[in-house]
Amino acid sequence: MSEFIPSFEHKKIEKKWQDEWYNFDYFKAIDFSDKEKYYSLVEFPYPSGIGMHIGHIRAYLSLEVISRKRRMEGYNVLFPIGFDAFGLPTENYAIQTQIHPRKITDNNIKIFKKQLKSAGISFDFSRIVDTTDPDYYRWTQWIFLKLYEHNLVFKDKAYVNYCPSCQVILSNEESQGGKCDRCGFDVVQMEKDVWFLKITEYANSLLEGLKDLESNSRIRSEQEKWIGKSVGANLHFPIKDSDKNLEVFTTRPDTIYGATFMVIAPEHPYIKEFKSRIKNLDEIKKYQEQAKHKTEFERLELAKDKTGVKIKGLKAINPISKAEIPIFISDYVMITYGTGAIMAVPAHDTRDYEFAKKYNLDIVEVIKGGNIEKEAYTDTETGELINSPVINGLSVKDAIDKIIKIIKKEKIGEEAIQFRMKDWAFNRQRYWGEPIPIIYCEDCGIVPVPYDDLPVKLPYIEKFTPSSTGESPLANIDEFVNCKCPKCGKDAKRETDTMPQWAGSSWYFLRYMDPTNNKEIASKEKLDYWGKVDWYNGGMEHVTRHLIYSRFWNQFLFDIGVVPNKEPYKKRTAQGMILGADNEKMSKSRGNVVNPMEIIDEYGADTLRTFVLFLSDYEMSTPWNEDGVKGARRFLDKIWRMFPKVNQSTTYTLDLERDIHLTIKGVDEDIENIKFNTAIAKMMELVNLYNKQTEITKADYEVLLKILYPIAPHLCEELWRKLGHKELLVFESYPNYNPKKLVKEEIELVLSINGKVRDKVVVENNLSKDKLKEIALESEKIQGYIKGKEIIKTIVVPNKLVNIVVK
RNA sequence: GCCGGUAUGGUGGAAUUGGUAGACACGAUGGAUUCAAAAUCCAUUGCCGUUAAAAGCGUGUCGGUUCGAGUCCGACUACCGGUACCA
Numbered sequence: 001m002s003e004f005i006p007s008f009e010h011k012k013i014e015k016k017w018q019d020e021w022y023n024f025d026y027f028k029a030i031d032f033s034d035k036e037k038y039y040s041l042v043e044f045p046y047p048s049g050i051g052m053h054i055g056h057i058r059a060y061l062s063l064e065v066i067s068r069k070r071r072m073e074g075y076n077v078l079f080p081i082g083f084d085a086f087g088l089p090t091e092n093y094a095i096q097t098q099i100h101p102r103k104i105t106d107n108n109i110k111i112f113k114k115q116l117k118s119a120g121i122s123f124d125f126s127r128i129v130d131t132t133d134p135d136y137y138r139w140t141q142w143i144f145l146k147l148y149e150h151n152l153v154f155k156d157k158a159y160v161n162y163c164p165s166c167q168v169i170l171s172n173e174e175s176q177g178g179k180c181d182r183c184g185f186d187v188v189q190m191e192k193d194v195w196f197l198k199i200t201e202y203a204n205s206l207l208e209g210l211k212d213l214e215s216n217s218r219i220r221s222e223q224e225k226w227i228g229k230s231v232g233a234n235l236h237f238p239i240k241d242s243d244k245n246l247e248v249f250t251t252r253p254d255t256i257y258g259a260t261f262m263v264i265a266p267e268h269p270y271i272k273e274f275k276s277r278i279k280n281l282d283e284i285k286k287y288q289e290q291a292k293h294k295t296e297f298e299r300l301e302l303a304k305d306k307t308g309v310k311i312k313g314l315k316a317i318n319p320i321s322k323a324e325i326p327i328f329i330s331d332y333v334m335i336t337y338g339t340g341a342i343m344a345v346p347a348h349d350t351r352d353y354e355f356a357k358k359y360n361l362d363i364v365e366v367i368k369g370g371n372i373e374k375e376a377y378t379d380t381e382t383g384e385l386i387n388s389p390v391i392n393g394l395s396v397k398d399a400i401d402k403i404i405k406i407i408k409k410e411k412i413g414e415e416a417i418q419f420r421m422k423d424w425a426f427n428r429q430r431y432w433g434e435p436i437p438i439i440y441c442e443d444c445g446i447v448p449v450p451y452d453d454l455p456v457k458l459p460y461i462e463k464f465t466p467s468s469t470g471e472s473p474l475a476n477i478d479e480f481v482n483c484k485c486p487k488c489g490k491d492a493k494r495e496t497d498t499m500p501q502w503a504g505s506s507w508y509f510l511r512y513m514d515p516t517n518n519k520e521i522a523s524k525e526k527l528d529y530w531g532k533v534d535w536y537n538g539g540m541e542h543v544t545r546h547l548i549y550s551r552f553w554n555q556f557l558f559d560i561g562v563v564p565n566k567e568p569y570k571k572r573t574a575q576g577m578i579l580g581a582d583n584e585k586m587s588k589s590r591g592n593v594v595n596p597m598e599i600i601d602e603y604g605a606d607t608l609r610t611f612v613l614f615l616s617d618y619e620m621s622t623p624w625n626e627d628g629v630k631g632a633r634r635f636l637d638k639i640w641r642m643f644p645k646v647n648q649s650t651t652y653t654l655d656l657e658r659d660i661h662l663t664i665k666g667v668d669e670d671i672e673n674i675k676f677n678t679a680i681a682k683m684m685e686l687v688n689l690y691n692k693q694t695e696i697t698k699a700d701y702e703v704l705l706k707i708l709y710p711i712a713p714h715l716c717e718e719l720w721r722k723l724g725h726k727e728l729l730v731f732e733s734y735p736n737y738n739p740k741k742l743v744k745e746e747i748e749l750v751l752s753i754n755g756k757v758r759d760k761v762v763v764e765n766n767l768s769k770d771k772l773k774e775i776a777l778e779s780e781k782i783q784g785y786i787k788g789k790e791i792i793k794t795i796v797v798p799n800k801l802v803n804i805v806v807k
Numbered sequence: 808g809c810c811g812g813u814a815u816g817g818u819g820g821a822a823u824u825g826g827u828a829g830a831c832a833c834g835a836u837g838g839a840u841u842c843a844a845a846a847u848c849c850a851u852u853g854c855c856g857u858u859a860a861a862a863g864c865g866u867g868u869c870g871g872u873u874c875g876a877g878u879c880c881g882a883c884u885a886c887c888g889g890u891a892c893c894a
Binding site: 007217218221222225226228230232248249250251252263306330331332333334336337338339341342343344345349350351352354418419420540541543544577611614615616617620621622623625627628629630631632634635637641677678680681682683684685688748750752754755756757760792793794795797800801803804805 | 834873875888
């Protein structure tokens with residue numbers, strides 16, 4: 001101990017322990033171990049060329065800390081990592097540089113692995129999955145074929161969002177606000193053959209499954225809203241002088257007497273169906289044409305300004321009141337939601353109200369309580385039905401119940417449920433993705449590739465630029481396109497579209513359980529052993545799309561008997577974003593990006609880890625603050641420098657005992673509640689106490705190393721070894737606290753007058769209320785305040801305070 | 808528009824069931840050490856006030872409940888995130 005280096009040499013020490021951990025596979029998860037299993041999952045990264053972002057570090061650290069702690073607690077921990085490597089950025093970069101995406105991806109993965117290790121994250125690197133590996137995407141294709149087999153895949157012509165800049169078809173989610181998610185270019189509408197996955201079939205099941213997911217309310221409600229369940233009724237409005245009905249969906253069947261007109265979407269099939277009867281067909285067609293060419297942006301901009309055309313020659317009949325009412329065509333009704341037609345109740349729906357005002361249509365009040373001269377009255381809690389013969393006087397809720405009974409009896413409608421969630425558009429016209437395993441045969445039509453022929457491998461090509469027709473680059477590769485029909489053997493052609501980026505990530509958590517299996521996605525035994533993901537952490541931005549897609553695939557695999565659990569995740573948390581020092585989102589263009597590797601190089605991985613966790617509440621977004629890094633480093637140095645004053649005693653220093661037990665308890669609770677910032681603050685407080693002692697015991701020091709280990713493992717390993725231990729901290733037992741040792745013998749009693757603190761005295765713990773009151777009145781300061789005043793009342797909170805109310 | 812979240816010192820942020828607001832850290836100031844600096848250590852650090860104290864003020868704004876409110880209730884403002892004519 002004589003030659004002691006006053007600051008820990010992070011470069012040397014961190015490298016030493018990383019080599020030890022990774023070379024000897026200390027973090028390897030053991031299949032079928034007798035220990036209880038724990039599966040911690042973090043969202044696998046897209047291996048971009050810039051390498052790791054500070055956000056990755058924060059995202060992984062929560063479960064990194066939990067995983068290290070769980071190992072100490074005796075669990076067999078599966079904490080895997082992989083790469084979601086298909087996708088546009090790599091492909092665009094490939095086009096730019098003429099380097100093959102395979103090469104780029106391999107290189108990026110290599111960089112990422114190295115960086116993850118230099119941060120000391122305790123991943124099981126033996127289980128890496130790479131979605132672009134044919135041994136992996138073979139099973140992605142396999143699941144697609146299974147979905148196809150179970151009629152959950154269909155092909156349809158659809159207007160799709162197309163980005164002329166990326167030359168790629170986008171999902172609704174990727175083209176929000178009419179802008180391309182990737183490049184920001186204006187999205188245009190384009191008719192295409194599109195593969196869909198029928199996720200809507202699982203809508204209800206996905207909603208129900210949320211009940212079993214442990215997560216905060218925000219995570220749950222975003223998913224709920226995305227699924228968007230509405231309960232109401234389908235009503236049949238007869239078209240006058242025909243045997244057809246106009247079907248509408250409504251959540252407010254109680255307002256049927258107030259339905260003064262109907263509105264159908266511009267794309268509604270009845271325009272064609274009744275074209276011979278429509279007197280102003282030209283005008284209608286013109287409107288349809290306009291609606292089609294409105295960009296998303298215009299539709300949003302003009303959202304308030306309703307437009308539409310009355311369909312002349314066509315009338316609907318209100319099936320309850322028998323009133324004849326006009327039908328309009330307007331783009332405020334969407335063909336993609338419900339039945340593409342509505343009954344408009346202007347008195348009680350804001351949109352219908354605006355439309356009625358603009359076109360001077362009747363507004364009939366059927367619920368009392370608002371002022372329909374001014375605005376639509378949409379309250380459903382307090383109103384009472386009027387002008388509605390069969391349901392007058394009822395509340396909205398009762399009226400809905402009663403009217404549904406009536407319409408069912410009269411066969412003019414039925415209860416119905418609608419979801420806002422749409423089927424999942426499942427193809428891209430790009431090269432760098434999983435080929436869709438489908439063959440087109442002139443005689444046999446669409447033929448799925450036989451399971452034995454999987455994987456359909458991506459051919460190694462030189463030119464990845466998409467064709468100007470919007471077709472995949474694969475369409476130009478004859479050797480890929482031309483094949484034999486698996487059914488009849490005749491010449492046939494392959495599907496050239498590839499899967500969207502969400503495909504590979506929809507089941508990767510299953511593959512980790514058995515990453516090299518070449519017979520199944522994973523063996524039944526391993527799926528059973530590892531079971532559900534115990535804790536899944538990732539970004540808030542993936543709570544809707546990725547989480548729902550992957551739950552959908554898992555539920556499907558459960559339904560066909562492939563996986564043992566209907567829901568894949570037990571618990572889900574999400575980290576907050578780290579913003580730039582300027583409080584703006586980090587981005588290259590703003591120049592506020594923090595490179596974690598630079599911090600590791602200068603201050604070390606332990607410092608980075610400690611600081612990122614200390615920065616703020618884990619779930620909140622927060623600006624980066626370079627200065628704070630020094631504070632974290634100082635904290636670790638203090639612990640390092642303390643080493644020479646450690647004595648050989650194996651019991652806690654008496655003066656520190658209570659604080660040690662308190663800290664163990666607090667740190668444990670904080671970590672489990674992902675309050676890493678306060679956990680670290682508590683350890684800092686303990687270290688400050690240690691520093692005040694001239695000597696500390698080996699026991700004092702060891703317990704600190706153990707509770708700090710999950711956060712700053714390199715430093716703790718090194719000091720642990722310096723204490724003479726032969727074994728690593730990895731599987732040392734996590735410390736327990738003794739509740740009896742938490743009791744304080746003396747407490748500080750606060751004395752206040754009228755709620756204002758006037759004095760503080762140290763008294764024995766657990767004194768009676770009367771005794772505390774007595775003590776309070778004895779205080780000189782208190783006496784000064786109550787002199788000449790009347791004591792109205794005294795409140796005593798045992799072990800806390802005495803408040804005297806005077807007048 | 809609707810749905811969430813947030814608002815606390817110069818800064819990042821703490822605060823258990825309503826019970827000492829500002830833990831912990833950064834920064835700053837003063838001092839020790841040093842030839843000097845860095846590092847380290849000690850002290851101070853919400854505002855106002857004072858020689859020092861006391862008193863007073865203080866958790867986005869306004870109001871309320873309470874012996875007592877950062878915390879509960881009502882109204883509002885700003886910022887962030889989600890969503891967008893969803894019938």
